Amino acid sequence: MAEIRNITSAPRRKRPGASGPGPRQRSVDADAVRATPSGQSLWQRLQEFGQVVASAATQHLAPELLRDLDTEIATKIDAAPLATNDFGFDPWGFEKETARRCFFTSALLYRYYFRVQTRGIENLPAGRVLLIGNHAGQIAIDAAMIATACLMEGNPPRIVRGMGEYWLSRLPWLNILMVRFGSVVGTPKNCVDLLEHGEAVLAFPEGVRGMNKGFSERYQLQDFGLGFLRLALQTGTPIVPVATVGSEEQAPSLGNLESLAGILGMPAFPMVLTPVPLPVRYHVEFGEPLIFEGNANDEDHVIEEKVNIVKARLRTMLRDGLERRVGIFS
Amino acid sequence: MQKVLITGIAGGLGRLVAERLGKNMSVVGVDHTPWVGHPPQFTMITADLRKKKVEDVFRRERPDIVVHLGLERHNFDPALRHDVNVGGTKRVIEAAAAYGTSNIIILTSSYVYGALPRNPFYMDEETTLNVSRHYPEIRDIAEMDAIATNFLWRYPEIRTAVLRPASTLGPRTHSSIATYLRLNPSPKLIGFDPLVQFIHELDVAEAIQKAIDTGVRGVFNIVGPGAVPISTAIRESGGTALPVPETPTRVLLRNLFRWGLFPFPADAVDFIKYPCTIDGRRFREATGFLAQRSLGETLRSVRP
Numbered sequence: 310m311a312e313i314r315n316i317t318s319a320p321r322r323k324r325p326g327a328s329g330p331g332p333r334q335r336s337v338d339a340d341a342v343r344a345t346p347s348g349q350s351l352w353q354r355l356q357e358f359g360q361v362v363a364s365a366a367t368q369h370l371a372p373e374l375l376r377d378l379d380t381e382i383a384t385k386i387d388a389a390p391l392a393t394n395d396f397g398f399d400p401w402g403f404e405k406e407t408a409r410r411c412f413f414t415s416a417l418l419y420r421y422y423f424r425v426q427t428r429g430i431e432n433l434p435a436g437r438v439l440l441i442g443n444h445a446g447q448i449a450i451d452a453a454m455i456a457t458a459c460l461m462e463g464n465p466p467r468i469v470r471g472m473g474e475y476w477l478s479r480l481p482w483l484n485i486l487m488v489r490f491g492s493v494v495g496t497p498k499n500c501v502d503l504l505e506h507g508e509a510v511l512a513f514p515e516g517v518r519g520m521n522k523g524f525s526e527r528y529q530l531q532d533f534g535l536g537f538l539r540l541a542l543q544t545g546t547p548i549v550p551v552a553t554v555g556s557e558e559q560a561p562s563l564g565n566l567e568s569l570a571g572i573l574g575m576p577a578f579p580m581v582l583t584p585v586p587l588p589v590r591y592h593v594e595f596g597e598p599l600i601f602e603g604n605a606n607d608e609d610h611v612i613e614e615k616v617n618i619v620k621a622r623l624r625t626m627l628r629d630g631l632e633r634r635v636g637i638f639s
Numbered sequence: 640m641q642k643v644l645i646t647g648i649a650g651g652l653g654r655l656v657a658e659r660l661g662k663n664m665s666v667v668g669v670d671h672t673p674w675v676g677h678p679p680q681f682t683m684i685t686a687d688l689r690k691k692k693v694e695d696v697f698r699r700e701r702p703d704i705v706v707h708l709g710l711e712r713h714n715f716d717p718a719l720r721h722d723v724n725v726g727g728t729k730r731v732i733e734a735a736a737a738y739g740t741s742n743i744i745i746l747t748s749s750y751v752y753g754a755l756p757r758n759p760f761y762m763d764e765e766t767t768l769n770v771s772r773h774y775p776e777i778r779d780i781a782e783m784d785a786i787a788t789n790f791l792w793r794y795p796e797i798r799t800a801v802l803r804p805a806s807t808l809g810p811r812t813h814s815s816i817a818t819y820l821r822l823n824p825s826p827k828l829i830g831f832d833p834l835v836q837f838i839h840e841l842d843v844a845e846a847i848q849k850a851i852d853t854g855v856r857g858v859f860n861i862v863g864p865g866a867v868p869i870s871t872a873i874r875e876s877g878g879t880a881l882p883v884p885e886t887p888t889r890v891l892l893r894n895l896f897r898w899g900l901f902p903f904p905a906d907a908v909d910f911i912k913y914p915c916t917i918d919g920r921r922f923r924e925a926t927g928f929l930a931q932r933s934l935g936e937t938l939r940s941v942r943p
Contacts, residue, residue, distance in 0.1 A: 394864075394865045394867070394934060395935055396867050396871050396934065396935075398834070398865075398867055398868065398871070400760065400865065400866065401760055402834050402868070475756065475757050478757070479756045480830075481829065481830025482830045484756075484830075485830070485831065485832045485868075488834070493759075493760060494756070494758070494759065496757065496758075496759040498759035498761065498762070499759040499760060502760070502761050
């Protein structure tokens, strides 16, 4: 873990004036944010993350740092196992240049806005793997942060293939972007093809039930679909549970207006209280791979038992993550 | 020497296939337009697939192999399209069965799956033929495909192969996608850029040859060297893309098509909006077919 961190932060340390040896901006945290007792007032919390953002911006968003980050991402993408054709597209439409720009944005968020702490990246096996996570936060920033973690911290770097909501492929531009940085429409066929090709596939079996749930239900796993486990059995793929702590507080919502969503043809219509996601600190933890055996066409209750093992593991990881966490923003 | 009957022989692909198969088979060609300057050893018959004369050809010639390429692709009259593609196919394959043909190759298109937002990349042969859901003008292709597939199961003793090739390009091909790429500028929808698979006409001819040689039965997707976004395809084939907004384009196309001014109906827009990419694994495993021309070569063949 520590080793991987050091490797990724190595280019940054060459910068003159970098304070302290700490990988992942420990200096910022130490200066600006002290361990936050949970009994703080809202105003104090606002001030606190204002300081975090301001100090991160002044200390770190220097042009050479952006250039370094861009180079770092390009190197990582080049090191990732990819099968691109003569025109730079892989069979699922992934393309390096667009992906580089997308990952640049998400890496900025990853390092300086959500200040993601990643644990257990060494649990990511080589070859085919199904990453199963808890979904939250109204928009799929959790997916972007997990993908960025696998690219920036993975050894070797991995391009994570997200199983996107069907709705996304109808949206102008977004449908192109989603495909260019490696995601696909989340159909079983796409998932099987990607796994058989040896890719890392990220799926959230809760879907919009999880992502667009109300604030009161944070960290409560919603119903899981069974499909992902059948596909894992069918293709002999290890499942790596990925617990994300932080995303559940990034955009508090009163709940999902399903009727209005239906009228507008959207998958969900969350009543969000904040205009932009809050700069919560993300903690992404990759669990040990779970390998299941059995018939992919077993009855639902047989599959459900296996799904419950994945859910239980995720729940444990979330609970431990919440216990380790000092404050929502720190 | 085996005798092969080729329908639609005067078309670009028909001529390629005839020249290729003609090397070691005797060729009988059927088309509603004559092939001027065809090789003298070919027997050419001018006949309309909608007419009973076609059956007489089968009775007289009794071909061992039938390659059915006679398709109406760009036509402003949907009734005529339907008669040729659905009625004609039925007539040809029933006659082939009646007069002792042992091997039938029927060429349809990957378009039968339709371009829909929920399409996975790499649809296999079991995928529903969804094209008629949104694109009634070419539902005859899906119907024709269904007739052929049905025939496959009704006559287990006849080696029937239904081939669904990806978008075909080549100097002699006038497929929809080739016509589209030759428009210059080719209209491209703002905010959409789906992956499109291409295959060279020579590779399609090769696939037909492989299907005959191996005598495979079944429904098969035929894919070329891979897929690129439609914008890349336009650029690499030497054209220019004209970004257009979707709704006005559909309205314009609807009217141009109605008045017979432009060969694409409004719903053809789906094919430059959503992917319709297919999985060619089954044919590759059954016959060992692998497209020989690279993507670049295939794309550049639009403007030789």
